[in-house]
Amino acid sequence: MDLEFTAEDRQFRAQARDWLHDNVPAGHRPHGGEEMRAFDRAWQRLQFDAGWAGVSWPKDYGGMGLGLTRQLIWYEEYARALAPDNHLCFVGLNHAGPTIIARGDEAQKQAYLRDILSGDTIWCQGFSEPNAGSDLAALKTRAHVDGDHLVVTGSKIWTSHGHLSDLQELLVRTDPDAPKHKGISWVIFDMNTPGLELRPIEIMTAPNHTHFVQCFYDEARVPLANVVGGLNNGWNVAMATLGFERGTAQIKDQIRYAFLVEQMIERARARFGNAHLAHDEIGSRLAQLRADMAAARAMTYMVVSRAQAGIHGSEASLMRAMVGDVQQRVRRLALDIIGPDALENPEDDDWVYFYLRSYSTTIAAGTTQIQRNIIGERVLGLPR
Amino acid sequence: MDLLPSTDQEQILDTLRTFLADQAPVGRLRDHGAIGNPDARLWPELGALGFIGLGLPEDQGGIGLTTAEEALVYREFGRHLISPAVLGLTLGARIVANAGDATLREDFLSGAARVGIANPRGAVTLGARCSGDFHLFDADTAAWVLVIGQEGAGLFRREDFAAIVSVPATDAVITLERARLDDVAPRLWMSDGDDPLHARALLLLAAYAVGLAEGTRDMAVDYAKVREQFGKPIGSFQAIKHICATMAVRAEAAHCQACFASLVLADHGADSDFHATAAKIVATDSALKNSAETIQVLGAFGFTSEANAHHYLKRAHLIDLLWGDLRSQRARLLQMPTPA
Numbered sequence: 001m002d003l004e005f006t007a008e009d010r011q012f013r014a015q016a017r018d019w020l021h022d023n024v025p026a027g028h029r030p031h032g033g034e035e036m037r038a039f040d041r042a043w044q045r046l047q048f049d050a051g052w053a054g055v056s057w058p059k060d061y062g063g064m065g066l067g068l069t070r071q072l073i074w075y076e077e078y079a080r081a082l083a084p085d086n087h088l089c090f091v092g093l094n095h096a097g098p099t100i101i102a103r104g105d106e107a108q109k110q111a112y113l114r115d116i117l118s119g120d121t122i123w124c125q126g127f128s129e130p131n132a133g134s135d136l137a138a139l140k141t142r143a144h145v146d147g148d149h150l151v152v153t154g155s156k157i158w159t160s161h162g163h164l165s166d167l168q169e170l171l172v173r174t175d176p177d178a179p180k181h182k183g184i185s186w187v188i189f190d191m192n193t194p195g196l197e198l199r200p201i202e203i204m205t206a207p208n209h210t211h212f213v214q215c216f217y218d219e220a221r222v223p224l225a226n227v228v229g230g231l232n233n234g235w236n237v238a239m240a241t242l243g244f245e246r247g248t249a250q251i252k253d254q255i256r257y258a259f260l261v262e263q264m265i266e267r268a269r270a271r272f273g274n275a276h277l278a279h280d281e282i283g284s285r286l287a288q289l290r291a292d293m294a295a296a297r298a299m300t301y302m303v304v305s306r307a308q309a310g311i312h313g314s315e316a317s318l319m320r321a322m323v324g325d326v327q328q329r330v331r332r333l334a335l336d337i338i339g340p341d342a343l344e345n346p347e348d349d350d351w352v353y354f355y356l357r358s359y360s361t362t363i364a365a366g367t368t369q370i371q372r373n374i375i376g377e378r379v380l381g382l383p384r
Numbered sequence: 385m386d387l388l389p390s391t392d393q394e395q396i397l398d399t400l401r402t403f404l405a406d407q408a409p410v411g412r413l414r415d416h417g418a419i420g421n422p423d424a425r426l427w428p429e430l431g432a433l434g435f436i437g438l439g440l441p442e443d444q445g446g447i448g449l450t451t452a453e454e455a456l457v458y459r460e461f462g463r464h465l466i467s468p469a470v471l472g473l474t475l476g477a478r479i480v481a482n483a484g485d486a487t488l489r490e491d492f493l494s495g496a497a498r499v500g501i502a503n504p505r506g507a508v509t510l511g512a513r514c515s516g517d518f519h520l521f522d523a524d525t526a527a528w529v530l531v532i533g534q535e536g537a538g539l540f541r542r543e544d545f546a547a548i549v550s551v552p553a554t555d556a557v558i559t560l561e562r563a564r565l566d567d568v569a570p571r572l573w574m575s576d577g578d579d580p581l582h583a584r585a586l587l588l589l590a591a592y593a594v595g596l597a598e599g600t601r602d603m604a605v606d607y608a609k610v611r612e613q614f615g616k617p618i619g620s621f622q623a624i625k626h627i628c629a630t631m632a633v634r635a636e637a638a639h640c641q642a643c644f645a646s647l648v649l650a651d652h653g654a655d656s657d658f659h660a661t662a663a664k665i666v667a668t669d670s671a672l673k674n675s676a677e678t679i680q681v682l683g684a685f686g687f688t689s690e691a692n693a694h695h696y697l698k699r700a701h702l703i704d705l706l707w708g709d710l711r712s713q714r715a716r717l718l719q720m721p722t723p724a
Binding site: 001002003004005009069072262265274277278279283284286287288290291292294295296297298299301302304305306308309315318319321322369371372373375376377379380381382383384 | 385386387388389390393452605608609616617619620622625626628629630632633636637638640641643644646647648651658659661662663665666669711713714715717718719722723
C-alpha cells in the first residue's frame with residue numbers, strides 16, 4: 001500500500017498541469033446545439049494535437065499508450081484546471097472507443113479510433129428502447145442480413161445528443177429465435193443513414209432543453225463490416241462497454257464535486273455565519289459530504305489499484321453506487337444553502353440547472369436498483 | 385499509488401487472522417458478561433507477535449512499520465470485537481516510548497501492562513493538570529488509564545481517579561466505570577505537537593469501525609444466502625438484496641477512506657487530521673447503519689442475544705462516542721482547511 005507516485009508519474013503530472021494551465025478554453029461551454037458541438041470538438045482537437053487525448057489508448061491509434069495511473073493523473077489535473085467536460089465526446093472516449101480497442105478488428109480500429117480522439121466524430125449510444133430499459137436484453141430493434149448488409153428496423157430511446165452525433169453504438173437483435181442474451185449484435189451505425197428519423201425529447205431541467213432523442217429505424221442499411229465482436233455476440237461486447245463507464249473517468253467528476261462542496265461551504269458561511277453553521281443541520285450535511293467526497297476519491301484509487309493488479313471484478317460498481325448518491329446529495333444541499341433564490345433558474349447560473357440534472361445520476365447507465373442487483377449478485381454472491 | 389495490501393502486509397494479516405480465528409471467535413462474547421476484560425489474556429501473545437508495537441519505530445522498541453499496517457490490524461480487531469482497551473496499549477506505548485522509560489515501554493509492548501481507556505463524559509480540561517468526568521472502559525483490573533484529547537494524550541494510574549463507580553454498560557461485555565479527575569497531573573503526557581496521537585486514535589477507531597461494518601455485512605449476507613422463506617433464500621428478494629448491497633457500498637467507502645487516511649498519516653501528510661477525521665465519520669456511520677440493518681435482515685433472530693448482531697451494534701455506538709461522536713467530528717471537519 002502506498003500513495004506515492006513515481007518520479008515519471010510526477011513529471012507527467014507537472015507536464016499535464018502546465019499544458020492545461022496554458023490551454024484550457026476560456027469562456028462558458030454552450031448548453032446545447034451546434035455551438036456546443038463546435039466547442040467540444042475544438043477543445044478535443046486541441047488536446048489531440050498536443051498528444052493528450054487518449055492517455056491510456058494504444059499508440060498505434062493516436063493514444064499515449066500509458067497505464068491507468070497516468071490516466072488517473074491526467075483526469076485529476078484536468079478537473080483541477082477546471083477544464084470543461086466535453087460531454088459530446090464521452091460516448092466515443094469512454095464507451096465506443098474502448099469497446100473497439102477491446103473487441104474490434106484491425107480495420108475497425110484503423111477506421112474509427114483516431115477520429116474519436118481528435119474529436120472528428122461524435123458518438124452516441126443506441127441501447128435502451130421504449131420497452132427495454134433496465135431489462136436491456138429484452139431489446140426488440142431487429143436487423144436481418146441482406147447480402148453484405150444488415151437491415152435495421154425498430155426504435156431506440158434516451159440517446160443523449162443523438163441529434164449532434166455522427167456515429168452510434170447500436171445494439172440490435174440479429175437472431176430472434178435465440179435466447180434473449182444470445183441473439184444480439186453490437187454495430188457501428190452512421191447517423192446519416194437513410195431510413196433513420198430522430199425525435200427530440202425535452203428534459204425536466206427547463207423549457208426547450210433538448211438532451212435526448214428517440215431514434216426510429218426503417219429498413220436502415222448497415223454494412224456487415226460494422227459489426228463489432230461477431231454477429232450475435234453483442235451482449236458480451238456490450239457488457240464490456242458498460243464496464244468502461246465505471247472506471248477512471250469518474251475521478252474528474254469527483255474532484256469537481258469536491259470543489260463544489262468547498263464552494264458551498266464558503267457560500268453557507270456567508271449566508272448563515274461560521275459559528276452558527278458548525279452545529280446547524282446544513283453544516284452537518286456539508287461535513288458529511290466533505291468526508292464522503294474523500295471516501296469516493298479513495299474508492300476510485302481502489303478501483304485503479306485493483307485494475308493495475310489485474311483484478312477485474314464487479315467491485316467498481318460499489319464506487320459508482322456511492323458516487324451517484326453523493327452527487328445527488330451535493331446538488332440537493334446546494335439548493336438549501338441558496339435558499340429562496342433557488343426558485344430562480346436563470347440560464348447563466350448553473351446551480352439549479354445541475355440540481356435538476358442530478359436526477360439522472362441514479363438512472364443513467366443502469367439505475368441504482370440495477371446497480372444494487374449487480375452488487376448483490378456479482379460482488380456478494382447472493383442468489384438471483 | 386496502490387491501495388491493495390502488499391505481499392508482506394498480507395502475511396502479517398494471515399498471521400493475525402489465524403490467531404484471532406483461533407483465540408478470539410466472536411462467539412466468545414456469549415460466554416461472559418461484564419466480568420472484567422477477558423481479552424486481556426490475548427495481550428501477551430499479541431505483544432509477542434509484534435502487533436502492539438507494529439507502528440512504533442525500531443529504535444523505540446517497535447516493529448518499525450507504519451500506520452497503514454496498524455489500520456489493517458485494527459480492522460481485524462473490529463471484526464473480532466476485540467476489547468477497545470487494546471488502544472490503551474497501542475497508543476499508550478507511544479506515550480511511554482516518547483517519555484524514554486525503557487522498562488515501562490517493554491511492559492506495554494509485551495502486553496504485560498494492563499491499560500484501560502478513558503472517555504470524557506462532558507467538557508474536560510487536559511494538559512499538565514487534568515480535570516473532569518470520565519468513563520473508564522475495561523479498566524477495573526488495569527494499572528494504567530489512557531486519556532486522550534486534541535491537546536495531547538496522557539497516562540494516569542488507576543488510583544489517580546476519584547469516585548470510581550461501576551455502572552452497567554450498554555455494551556455489556558465491556559466493564560464500565562464512572563470516574564473523576566480533580567486537578568491531577570498525568571504520570572506521562574505527550575502533547576499533540578510531538579506526535580499526532582489524536583489523529584492516530586481517530587484513524588484506529590475508524591479502522592476498527594471498518595471491521596464492524598464488514599463483519600455485519602458478512603453476517604447479513606451469509607444469513608440471506610441460507611435462510612429460506614416463500615420457498616427460496618431471502619437474499620434472492622430485492623428488498624433484502626438491496627439492503628446487503630447498500631451495506632457493501634458503505635463498508636467499501638469506509639475501508640477505502642481508512643486505507644487512504646492511514647497512508648496520509650504514515651507520510652506525515654499535512655491533511656492527516658482531515659483524512660483521519662473523515663475516516664472516523666465515514667466508518668462509524670457505516671458501522672452504525674450496517675449493524676442496525678443486520679438486525680433487520682436477521683429478523684426476530686437478530687433481536688435475540690444469541691445472534692451476535694447486537695454486539696456489533698453496541699460496539700459501533702461505543703466506537704462512535706469514543707473521543708468525539710459523529711456530531712462533534714463533523715463540526716471539527718467543517719472547520720478544517722480544504723485538503724489537497
